[in-house]
Amino acid sequence: MSLVKVHSFFTEFDIELFKAGKHFKLYEKMGAHPMVLDGEEGVYFAVWAPSASSVQVIGDFNFWDASQHELNVRWDASGIWEGFIPKVKKGTRYKYKITSNHNGSVSEKIDPYALFFETPPNTAGIIWDISDYKWKDKNWMSYRKDKNDLDKPYSVYEVHIGSWQRNSDGTFLSYTELAKKLVAYVKEMNFTHIEFMPVMEYPYDPSWGYQLVGYFAPSSRFGAPQDFMKLIDAFHQNDIGVILDWVPSHFPEDKHGLGMYDGTHLYEHPDPKKGFHPDWKSLIFNYERNEVRSFLISNAFFWLEYYHVDALRVDAVASMLYLDYSREEGEWDPNEFGGNENLAAVSFLKDFNTAVYSNFNGIQTIAEESTAFSGVTRSVELGGLGFGMKWMMGWMHDTLQYFSKDPVYRKHHQNDITFSLTYAFTENFMLPLSHDEVVHGKNSILSKQSGDEWQRFANLRLLYGYMFTHPGTKLLFMGGEFGQYAEWDFSKSLDWNLLDFLPHKGMLEFVKNLNTFYKSTPALYEKAFSPEGFEWISYSDEQNSVIAYIRKGHDRKNDVIVVCNFTPSLHQNYRLGVPRQGVLTEIFNSDQNQFGGAGNMNTGDLKIENIDSHGKTQSVVLTLPPLAMAAFQIK
Structure with missing residues (x-):
């Protein structure tokens, strides 16, 4: 009964x-x-x-x-x-x-x-209830838009909770412990945001959380739901935004999960050409089914409403957009117009972005989308998908390929480091050096650099300096900030013992100072997505492997001139054209001694002369440190 x-x-x-x-x-x-x-x-x-x-x-x-x-x-x-x-x-x-x-x-x-x-x-x-948590982030929520908007600094620290740091016995840190240790660390490092790889409950640790089952539950590996709320709350009280990885693209076949939920293909598409992912051996949501769309968008609303999340980074968007994604001929069927776009998924993403931006003030959505699909960050009203930002995968690929080359060959590959500016403003791009680039035999970011130890660290500082002065927002995966040698291993802690050694300690100090420089320099973020915010001075000095450009904000008096020397040679008496008269002052240099550099600085006020150079009617003579980025302002 x-x-x-x-x-x-x-x-x-x-x-x-x-x-x-x-x-x-x-x-x-x-x-x-x-x-x-x-x-x-x-x-x-x-x-x-x-x-x-x-x-x-x-x-x-x-x-x-x-x-x-x-x-x-x-x-x-x-x-x-x-x-x-x-x-x-x-x-x-x-x-x-x-x-x-x-x-x-x-x-x-x-x-x-x-x-x-x-x-x-x-x-x-x-059985649980999360309505009893008392939030203490009222101030953050009231001015979040001023911290989280597209004309604000956006420097993201990407974290896998299970392997950022562990207890001495190898057990996980809890949400409560992370609310002390991780929050303090991210604040000390001056990042503006943290991004968590998926925290929703997942059965299989090697999936890193991307094969998740419990869409409405933070993983109990690290504590109770209220403990995760406390962690987010702590970040907000320290003026740090929180981004969650969100996976509306696929889910695992585990028998207890969503697959064949009522004996039928309820959540997944019944056609395996649309409902099964050949790479990940997982099930793909049926975007043609309205009830499934309600489930997924409700899930996004849930994290934004109940957990005060500031942004959702949407995983594997490309796999959603294309019917032929990772499929051979004959393994997919064209849409009704004969194309390869998944029209239902396109419609779903538009509905998702329209709904969340209409209902939550000051949030962002970020697409991990690796193709040239047009209009990912264009508004839905203008025919786009409506995302706030999109990962700039082309920049990442070209840049890492360039930095892996011995500097003697870089003069033949100048286009690799300049090409990104030909399309930098076609979308609202985020520059990612993410977890995907430091696993599966790809080596850590430090280990990708060429040269001896000093040169590898100098290259890495230069890479980050170039990244943080390039148009777009920034994302750096944990361990990259202190130059971890080994690839990321989800099953253990980062190698924090490396900070006992000066090169790694110097790299940490560099990233800390680079974040401060970025956050305090409006020219680097106010027009991050507009061609008005960027101007080339020199992109064709292949012989010296030097590039120079201007970053511009709302107040042109605060423009920043950036010069990158991609060779280990010290270039003295290097004449560079500048946009106006005055005196030039160096405001940042990746070759500083405290960062592990050689200390080749441009000290004092540098006189600007009426000598033509680089298409300008005035110029200045600089010292360009080896494998370094230097930034200047005109007073």
């Missing part, structure tokens, strides 16, 4: 929105909600399983006996099963036992809206 009380919190309008793909707060109705109903404590459950013949709640409260608590299916053909079970309490483990009307299969499934899970490899959900 069922002990479930018939009760519903869904209105007809809720169902209408759900079916139309326009219900963006499903988490308020779906899932498991502790409450008092008719004077009785218990939990209201609601789950979508349209092809089920029965849905039973099993858990600690009924000794996992499916015969006791069967949910009631709604009368309106929505496929939602629901009901109130008395006396169930917060902290109780549970799952759904679903019998399929389609093929008679019986499976034990997670609640797709569960807020908390057992620690893997255990898979049950845990």
Whole structure:
């Protein structure tokens, strides 16, 4: 006999929105909600399983006996099963036992809206309530737009929580411990934002979180949901924005997860040409199904609303956009117009961006999109996808390839380091040196550099200096800030012991100072996405492997002249054209002694002379330190 009380919190309008793909707060109705109903404590459950013949709640409260608590299916053909079970309490483990009307299969499934899970490899959900957390970031939320907008400094530290730092016995740091250690570190290093690789519950550690199952639950590996809130809160109280990696592109086939949820292809597309990813052996969401669109956009809303997240970096966008992504001929079918675009996914991404930007003030969405798909950061109204930013993968590839070359050959590859400026303003680009570039035999960023040890560190400082003065926002993966030698290994801590050695300590000091320089120099960010913010002085001095350019902000008096010397040769008496009269002052130099450099500086005021050079009617004589970036202003 069922002990479930018939009760519903869904209105007809809720169902209408759900079916139309326009219900963006499903988490308020779906899932498991502790409450008092008719004077009785218990939990209201609601789950979508349209092809089920029965849905039973099993858990600690009924000794996992499916015969006791069967949910009631709604009368309106929505496929939602629901009901109130008395006396169930917060902290109780549970799952759904679903019998399929389609093929008679019986499976034990997670609640797709569960807020908390057992620690893997255990898979049950845990009844939880997150409404009791008292946020202390009111100030941040009130001025977030001023910190998070596209004309503000954006320097992102990308972190994998499980391997940033570990306890001495190899166990994970908790969210609570990270709220002290990681927040203090990111603040000391002067980054403006932190980006977490996926924190949503995932079963398999080697997936780094990108094969996730519990879309509404931060991983219990590191603590409870409120502990993760506390971590975000701590960042906000220290004026640091929080970006979450979000994965609406695919999900794993684990039996307890979303795949074949009610015995049918409910969340994944039924056609394997659209519903199965050959590279990742994972399932692809069915963007043609409105209820799935409601689920995914609700998930984005959930993290933005309940966890005060400031930006979502959307993973693997290219795999969503193209029907032939990573597929050979015959493994995909063209769309109705004969093209290779996944029109449903394009429509979904437009709906997602329109919805989140319309409902949350001061947030950003960032696309990890590796192709030349047009208009990723163009507004939806103008035919674009509506993202705030897009990763500049071409810049990353060309730059790392250039820096891996011995400087003696760089004069033959000048175009590799200048080509990015031919398309730098076609999108709102973020320059990424991400986790993807330091795994699977690619070597760490430091190990990619050419030359002996001194030259490798000098090259790395130059690379970062060039990166931070190039148009666009910045992202640096953990370990890169102190020059980790080894590739990233998700199963252990970064090599913090390297900071006992001067070159690594100097690199850390350099990145700290570079962030300060970037944040305090409006010319480097106010027009980061506009051609008005950049001007070449010299891009064709291949013989010396030197480039020079001007970065411009709103106040032209604060323009910054940047010069990069990509050779280990000290260039003395190097004449450079400058845009106006005055005196030139060096404001930053990657060759400073405190950074591990050789200390070749341009000291004092440098006289600007009426001598033509580089198309300018005035010029100045500089010392260009080896393998270094130097920045100047005219007074």
